Amino acid sequence: TVMVETHEIDLGKIKMESCSIDSVKILNEGLKDLQIKEIQTSCECVEAKVSKQIASSMETVWVSIAFRPEDKGVFERYVYVYANTKESPIEISIKGCVE
Numbered sequence: 001t002v003m004v005e006t007h008e009i010d011l012g013k014i015k016m017e018s019c020s021i022d023s024v025k026i027l028n029e030g031l032k033d034l035q036i037k038e039i040q041t042s043c044e045c046v047e048a049k050v051s052k053q054i055a056s057s058m059e060t061v062w063v064s065i066a067f068r069p070e071d072k073g074v075f076e077r078y079v080y081v082y083a084n085t086k087e088s089p090i091e092i093s094i095k096g097c098v099e
Contacts, residue, residue, distance in 0.1 A: 001029045001030050001085065001086070001087070002026050002027060002028055002029060002030070002034060002083070002085050002087060002090070003026070003027040003029050004024065004025075004026050004027075004087075004090055004092075005024050005025040005026070005027075006024055006092075007090075007091060007092055007093065008092070008093045008095070009022050009024070009065065009092065009093070009094045009095070010095055010096060011067065011094065011095065011096035012096050012097070013096065013097050013099055014067075014069065014096055014097070014098055014099070015069075015098075015099060016069050016072060016098055016099065018069070019066055019067070019068050020066070020067045020096075021064065021065070021066045021067075022064075022065050022094075023062050023063060023064045023065065024062070024063045024065065024092055025060055025061075025062055026055075026060065026061045026062075026063060026081070026090065027058070027059075027060050028055040028056065028057055028058065028059050028060075028061070029057075029058070030057060030085070031057050032057070032084075033054050033055065033056055033057075034054065034055040034056075034059075034061065034083055034084065034085065035053065035054050035083060035084045036050050036052075036053050036054070036055075036061060036081060036082070036083050037082045037083060037084065037088075038082040039063070039079065039080065039081055039082070040079070040080045040082070040089075041077065041078065041079050041080070042077045042078040042079075042080075043070075043077055044070075045067060045068050045069065045070045045077065046065065046066070046067050046068075046077045046078075046079060046094060047065070047066045047068075048063055048064065048065045048066075048079045048081075049063070049064050050062065050063055050064075050081070051063075051064070063079065063081060063092065065079055065092070065094060067094050067096075069098040071098065072098045072099065073097065073098060074095075074096075074097050075094075075095060075096060075097070075098060076093055076094070076095040077093070077094045077095075078091055078092065078093050078094070079091070079092040079093075079094065080092075
């Protein structure tokens, strides 16, 4: 099992020319190693990477997420973290409004 710090990142109001970066903590609460197999994003405007591919029991993995706006207006995008857990894929949403 894993404990995800948050499943939703609210960036609020951001500028069109900005790049917003945030991160989400995933704690491996299981007894076996957590293995991050793949990360997918819902569009090219979102980049995501993990701090490490394998986390031992009670160890943390950080998912770093960067959002670069393509259009003005309200948005909601997603990051999917595929791992060797029942919860896979772990879904993280990124939302806000581009001005």
